[in-house]
Amino acid sequence: MYIVAIEVKDKRFDLPDGVGSDATHTNPQYAYAVCCLKTETSVTGVGLAFTLGVGTDLVCRAIEYLSASLKGREIEELMSDFGTVYRKMVDSPSFRWLGPHKGVVHLALAAVVNACYDLWAKSKRVPLWKLLLDLTPEQLVNTLDLSYLEEVLSREQALTILTEHQATRNLRTNVLETGYKGYDTSVGWFNFSDEKIIENTQKAINQGFTALKLKVGSNDPARDIRRATLIRKAAGEKATIMLDANQKWTVPEAQNTCSMLGDINPFWIEEPTHPDDVIGHQTIARTIAPFKVATGEHIPNKVIFKNFFQAKAMDFCQVDAVRVGGVSEFLTISLLSKSMGIPVVPHVGDMGQIHQHLVLFNHIGMDHEHLFLEHIPHLKQHFVNPAEIIDAYYQVPQVAGSSSDLKE
Missing domain, CATH: 3.20.20.120 (Enolase-like C-terminal domain)
Structure with missing residues (x-):
């Protein structure tokens, strides 16, 4: 199942009076920047990043930049070493400068990544929770980027956590x-x-x-x-x-x-x-x-x-x-x-x-x-x-x- 096109949507939803309000966000408008990974089939991978209305368009523009390299990729091949793909996206020099790993660009990354997992689960015709449980510890860790955590969570430690709990x-x-x-x-x-x-x-x-x-x-x-x-x-x-x-x-x-x-x-x-x-x-x-x-x-x-x-x-x-x-x-x-x-x-x-x-x-x-x-x-x-x-x-x-x- 190949990604043949990418569509980005700015979806905003007004709320009833008082709903969603807190001490800092007093008058929110719930919104999503949405990444849609189109395939040669009728299946589309959909990924969300949550925002509060104004500014969603900025996240959408960043999704366009970050997702461009996914066009033409086959989903199973893409997810087999997604941790590497993820790190290349998150550490792309010009985009990294805008964070690093935070703000508008990182929200856009969330939408792109979530769309990849959604498409992967849909391609296997299973809900996401089952897809994740069906993966071996090695397959799951291959989708992760553990950089900057090595002193507290190495690849081997992550594999051990997953392997030990698989038995129970x-x-x-x-x-x-x-x-x-x-x-x-x-x-x-x-x-x-x-x-x-x-x-x-x-x-x-x-x-x-x-x-x-x-x-x-x-x-x-x-x-x-x-x-x-x-x-x-x-x-x-x-x-x-x-x-x-x-x-x-x-x-x-x-x-x-x-x-x-x-x-x-x-x-x-x-x-x-x-x-x-x-x-x-x-x-x-x-x-x-x-x-x-x-x-x-x-x-x-x-x-x-x-x-x-x-x-x-x-x-x-x-x-x-x-x-x-x-x-x-x-x-x-x-x-x-x-x-x-x-x-x-x-x-x-x-x-x-x-x-x-x-x-x-x-x-x-x-x-x-x-x-x-x-x-x-x-x-x-x-x-x-x-x-x-x-x-x-x-x-x-x-x-x-x-x-x-x-x-x-």
Whole structure:
């Protein structure tokens, strides 16, 4: 199956009032820069990078540049040594200068890489999670670029992780029967009224969700404390409540506010300060312990994740395959996380479409803990094969590919 043409699409979606809002992104427009790898057949590989509206066109232009070398390639041959192909794309001198490995160019890389994996799975007529599980450890590692990680994750160590856990997969395949547990982010968007978050919380509990997330980061900490108390009361003491500041606080603000929010017993505090501030996160993590820090939504690449892990600056890794360099870098970071004892709970800029596949592989293939996967339903109607949630569990996808196809 050969790639004969490449099409790029700029897809933007307006949201209902208040939906998607947080302390930093107050009026978002959800959007995707989409890479479509056309073949000589009716099959097209579709890859997404998540953006927030304005600027999506810049990512689309970068996709055109990065994907040009894929034209004429046969998908099986391409993916047999995709780690090498990936590194050539990511380290192309003129594009590397624009990052390196971050920003517009790296978002474009995510779309290109995700399209390659989607096409590969479609060419084999299997869902992405099954494609990944069917690969040998050597075949999977051949799709990864482990450069700059060698002192903590060599090729041999990556192979060992995958090989050792291959022998015990049968202990974890029950997730294919139960589905993967979800948590509800949509209950507590920042611009929702107090009444709305109480209503949403009760609705989510009735739908079977036992884990919920509230957006915090108000200019007045008293607002955050009041709303966190409301959601805890509405959900009950047994519910798992996460709090997300979306990078709003300085380190001292995070330390002070988190100490007051501790009364509701949060499962984690997410993105408490600037996403590049490794030592700031380390300081916050030490201050608020035993409460946990989750971050990774805006960490752009494996090297910075490595630094966070080394500094013990996060307790939960929220790597996102439509933010880092696609499925390849997501799997690399998941291996790194496993080797350093950090659970992976992805952020879902893709609305959970791709990540529902990736968490199944992480759990079965690497023995990452089955915690839960973020659920955001607001673009469901735009996908050809939307993620299906029943009783708060992601149902296992059965359609070939990565569930990334968008309706015209």
